Amino acid sequence: MFTRIISISVKEFRQIFRDKRSLLIIFLLPVSLLALFGYAISIDVENIKLGVFDKDNSETSRKYLSSLDASAYFTITDHIRNDNEVNELLNNGKIYAAIVIPDNFEKEIQSDKNVMIQYIVDGVDASTAGIVQNYLLAVTYQFNSKIVTEELSRKGIKSVTPLNAEMQFWYNKDLDSTLFFIPGLIAMILIIITVILTSISLVREKEFSTIEQIRISPVSSLQLILGKITPYLILSLFIAASILLMGGILFGVEVKGSYMDLFIGTVCYLLATLSMGVFISTIAESQQVAFQISQLISQLPTIIFSGFIFPIESMPYFIQLLSNITPSKYFIIILRNILIKGTELSVYIDQIYFLLIFSAIFIFISAIRIKREQMT
Amino acid sequence: MKSIEVKNLTKKFGDFISVNDISFDVYKGEIFGFLGANGAGKSTTIKMLCGILEPTSGDALVSGFSIDKDPENVKKNIGYMSQKFSLYGDLTVNENLNFFGGIYGLEGSILEKRKDWALNISGLENKGNILTSTLSVGFKQRLALGAAVMHEPKIVFLDEPTGGVDPVSRRKFWDLIHEISDKGMTVFVTTHYLDEAEFCNRIILINAGKLIASGSPAELKEEFIESTVLEIICDDTIAVTELLSDEDYSQNVSVFGNSIHLILKKKYSENSEELDIIKRSISEKTGKQDKVKINTILPSLEDVFLNLLERRE
Incomplete structure (x- = not known):
């Protein structure tokens, strides 16, 4: 029984x-994908370029502007002198937002009048624009309260702030969005590589008709599947480790939970993705078709349905149901728990069960399909 | 002792009857030829006998195990090789043998012994570390056979094993088949080449899923060709064939390369006057066309089968 599985695995390794x-896919693709995506996918807003049209050019206006410039979110890159320039800079995308400070800014503040500062924000990217809006409002309110406090103390009144919100962010205390995306990224890289490699390797045997010899031998279809996926399971574990290591070096990812749990979770996920690859090989007749189906089935649902980028909770109910078709959804939950929260296995044991059931179903269907497939 | 016993084996695909109620026996140590045109049902029969295709009705005992009820045991007792030489080109000769030995459960010192034997019979001693893709077709073919019989099966199925191989390699390959059969292994071989069928101990011919003839090459020749066969060597074979096919004395005319085989309606003794008259008549008839040479020959299996198939049509 085991001699047969081992023979197939050894052959596959060779x-x-x-x-x-294959070597290129195994050793270069994962790390480069991680670096590429890791740097590209970040919704943290930093160094937003601002253009400033300071019509007042007073001490107070300069103070206000320097409080903006001092924050990590904004950088003042352009000083604007007329309205046309505002249009030009925004149209060319040289700045993300323009601030227009009116004449008599300082004078009107000092005479206790309500002054309007105009912000013109590039609204093409709604989510970034929203974040910029919040940051700008926060900076403005802060500046406001400073003025009010100063004003009151000059009048000899002690100011009180009745409500203060003290925020503590658990698990990802710097709200680093890269840290949040890394689990999804690991899941995506692993699913793409494993599904493509296994499906192609089995379909290649069909194309070269070497599969005939195996089918006619006493090797059962289950032994064939196990023999085929074992080498890829071992290799993928190395890939996973290398991604994690690179994630640590490039993005400061650390494993807060136990390594044993991480190992168990990863093996379960890989079994699921490998069995998907085997299944695809039973429906594809050429390596090219196998490659395309693999890409479609592995990549797309992982990006859209897995909660990797878009939170599943905010999807319509039907799509939420649909999201269960991808094992990545479950592995991402497991990984976020282990990597970011450091929680124990019992918290995500359901996800582990799901992955195991998923693998069993796909292996079972594939074994039957392989058995039924006729020799050509 | 019967090695394969086929009883009323039938396979239908929908309305199409691929194998139609065939029965035959193969004896231990025999080289058994299984002949028929493409689409005659050869592959379907082999698949069923190897236990990977269920028969619609009927059964066969392969090495004593029913292909219908016990295909797993059938698989353990057979070897299989096809003209596609299912070897891995990106593995070395040794690695291929390790793999094929392994999937039949060989390991350790037994595996090593059988590997040496396979290398030996395929003429690849000391060449175990060569990549298989760099071997010539003839070597690949012998290696594939070695790999297929490494686990010492009782029966080996060879599905058109000599397709696309040069005549010298084909000859060497048949020497190897004889060597294997001398060891007591039953060889079940399908082939397109009727000259190869002459090497078989016994042959069956199927056409459109039905068994139409069986016996040893000599028996078949005797049974189906009772009359004299003439070989006519000429330049324009097609024109001569047309000239002769309507003559009273001719039963069947077929072209064989640059000669024609003419099967007469009766058996004539050599040097008989009647045969001389026919020969002369042929010379006269074709004289305007060609200078012909006429010989009386022993019928080949090809004559037998062409005659048989034509009779059916």
């Missing part, structure tokens, strides 16, 4: 290490 294409 073929992988002799094929430069």
Whole structure:
């Protein structure tokens, strides 16, 4: 029984290490994908470029502007002198927002009048624009309260702030969005690589009709599947470790939970994705078709449905149901728990069960399909 | 002792009857030829006998195990090789043998012993570390056979094993088949080449899913060709064939390369006057066309089968 599985695995290992294409996919693709996506996908707003049209040019206006410039979120890059320039800079995308400070800004503040500062924000990217809006409002309110406090103390009144919100962010205390995306990224890289590699390796045997010899031998379809996926499981575990290591070096990802739990969760996820690859190989007749189906089935649902980028809770109910088709959804929950929260296995045991059931179903269906497939 | 016993084996795909109620026996140590045109049902029959395709009705005992009820045991007792030489080109000769030995459960010192034997019979001693894709077709073919019989099966199925191989390699390959059968292994072989069928101990011919003839090559020749066969060597074979096919004495005319085989309606003794008259008549008839050479020959299996198939049509 085991001799047969081992023979298939050993053969597969040899073929992988002799094929430069597979090696490239295994050793270069994961790390480069991680670096690419890790730097690209970040919704943290930093160094937003501001253009300033300071019509007042007074001490107070300069103070206000320097309080903006001092925050990490904004950088004042342009000083604007007329209205046309505002249009030009925004249209060309040189600045993200323009601030127009009216004449008599200082004078009107000092005479206790309500002054309007005009912000013109590029609204194309709604989510960034929203974040910029919040930051700008916060800076403005802060400046307001400073003026009020100063004013009151000059009049000899002690100011009181009745409500103060003290925020503590657990798990990801710096609200680093990269840290939030890393689990999804790991899930995506692993699913793409494992599904593509397994499906292609089995379909290649069909194309070269080497599968005939195996089918006619006493090797059962289950032994064939296990023999085929074992080498990819071992390799993928190394890939996972290398991604994690790179994640640590590049983005400061750390494992807060136990390594054993991480190992268990990853093995369960890989079993699920590998069995998907095997299943695809039973429906595809050429390597090219297998490659395309693999990409479609692995990548798309992981990006859209897994909660990797878009929170599942805010999806319509039907889509939420649909999101259960991808094992990535479950692995991302597991990974966020282990990597970011450091919680224990019992918290995400349901996800582990799901992945195991998912794998069992796909392996079962594939085994039957392989058995039924006729020799050509 | 019967090695394979086929009883009323039938396979239907929808309305199409691929294999139609065939029965035959194969004996231990025999080289058994299984002949028929493409689409005659050869592959379907082999698939069923190897236990990977269920028969619609009927059964076969392969090495004593029913293909219908016990295909797993059938698989353990057979070897299989096809013209596609299912070897891995990106693995070395040794690695291929390790793999094929392994999937039949061989390991340790037994595996090593069988590997040496397979290398030996395929003429690849000391060449175990060569990548299989760099071997010539003839070597690949012998290696594939070695791999297929490494686990010492009782029966080996060879599905058109010599397709696309040069005549010298084909000859060497048949020497190897004889060597294997001498060891007591039953060889079940399908082939397109009727000259190869002459090497078989016994042959069956199927056409459109039905068994139409069986016996040893000599028996078949005797049974189906009772009359004299003439070989006519000429330049324009097609024109001569047309000229002769309507003659009273001719039963069947077929082209064989640059000669024609003419099967007469009766058996004539050599040097008989009647045969001389026919020969002369042929010379006269074709004289305007060609200078012909006429010989009396022993019928080949090809004559037998062409004659048989034509009779059916």
